[in-house]
Each structure stands twice: as structure tokens, then as C-alpha cells.
Amino acid sequence: MIIDGSVEALGQMLGMLGGEPCLVTCSAVLDVLTTDQLAAVCQAVIDNQVPALFSLTVTGTATMDPADVQDRSLLAAFNDHQRRVGRPGPDAVELAVNALWAGGLTVRTQETPWQLTASSDSVFVERLLQERLDAAVAQDPGLASAATTWFQLRCAQLALGMLRIEVGHRDILALPAR
Ligand SMILES: C[S@@+](CC[C@H](N)C(=O)[O-])C[C@H]1O[C@@H](n2cnc3c(N)ncnc32)[C@H](O)[C@@H]1O
Secondary structure, three states: OOOOOOHHHHHHHHHHHOOOOOOEEEEOOHHHOOHHHHHHHHHHHHHHOOOEEEEEEEEEEEEEEOOOOOHHHHHHHHHHHHOHHHOOHHHHHHHHHHHHHHOOOEEEEEEOOEEEOOOOOHHHHHHHHHHHHHHHHHHOHHHHHHHHHHHHHHHHHHHOOOOEEEEEEEEEEEEOOO
């Protein structure tokens, strides 16, 4: 049985299962939650002592080869945007791991970076770069012109087959003590 819903209702949903075996899982969600929502998710897992697999949480790292002078400022603005309005953003993994561990669960993490090259889906890569730039410029409008030039450069490098991108993600597996 798959139950889909907002994280705020997770505790209630798990309570309704009455201890029936289940797994809490999501992908690419923890880093978009607020600190309170993230705490609520971890507390629901702790209170119900259920296994959880949180995959593909952004860790805030991204490396480009070849490197460019704008890489660092654009990444910093992207990460600050992820942290806007009380969101842990790239700090979500550490917060969740510490909360789940303090709640008595056995916690393991695994780095699961996206490694993208010219042989990856170029439409996907361009969309990923554009969405990250949109977030960076929303955070710091002063980066707009640098972002446009950077995007054109990266698309040209992608088309020439010379761009390699690694975007940091981490998976978290939390298992109840029993
Ligand atoms: C980056 S997308 C990931 C989508 C999909 N899980 C994936 O792996 O491609 C983030 C997802 O988190 C969901 N989300 C954001 N806030 C949420 C909340 N409070 N409760 C449940 N889902 C939420 C959004 O609806 C969105 O689908």
C-alpha cells in the first residue's frame, strides 16, 4: 500500500497503520523542506520506529570540468537560495542524520552524486543548469548577466562533448533498533 501526502501528515499516516510493517521513503525532498517540516518527518519516523530511506538529498556541492571563475559565486547563491526562509537546504542531510540518530535509529548514508557528461540527456542537463541559475539569480539578481554568459558557455561545452558535471547528493537509510 502506498500512501502519498504532505510531510506534515506523516505522523498521523503512520499512526493509522497501527504498527503494520512499512517503509517511509522519498527522493529529492528533504532539501526543499523547512526546518520544522524536516524535524516533523524525522520525529514521525522516530515515534513510530519505522525504517526510512531518504534518497537524493542535495548536499550543496557541484563541480564542473572545465572549471570557470563564476562557478563558486553561482553555486554559493544557489545554496543560499536553498536555505531561504528557514530551510536547511544543503544542510538537510546532517540535520536529518543527527535527529534520527538521536532518536535511537541506526543511520547509514551513501554519497550518490549525479555524474553528467555529454552522453547524458543534454535536454536534462541544460534544464538542470538553467533551474540552478534561476535559483541563484533569484537569490542574487546582480548575478544575472554572469549567469547568462556562464549558461551559454556551459551549453557550448556540452554540445562539444567537453563538459563534465558532478552534483552532490546523499542517501540516508535509517533503521529502527529492533
Ligand atoms: C525536487 S522535487 C522531487 C520530485 C521527485 N520526488 C523526484 O525525485 O523527482 C521536490 C518534491 O517535494 C515535494 N514537496 C515539497 N514540500 C512538500 C511537503 N511539505 N510535503 C510533501 N511533499 C513536498 C514537491 O511537491 C516536489 O514534488
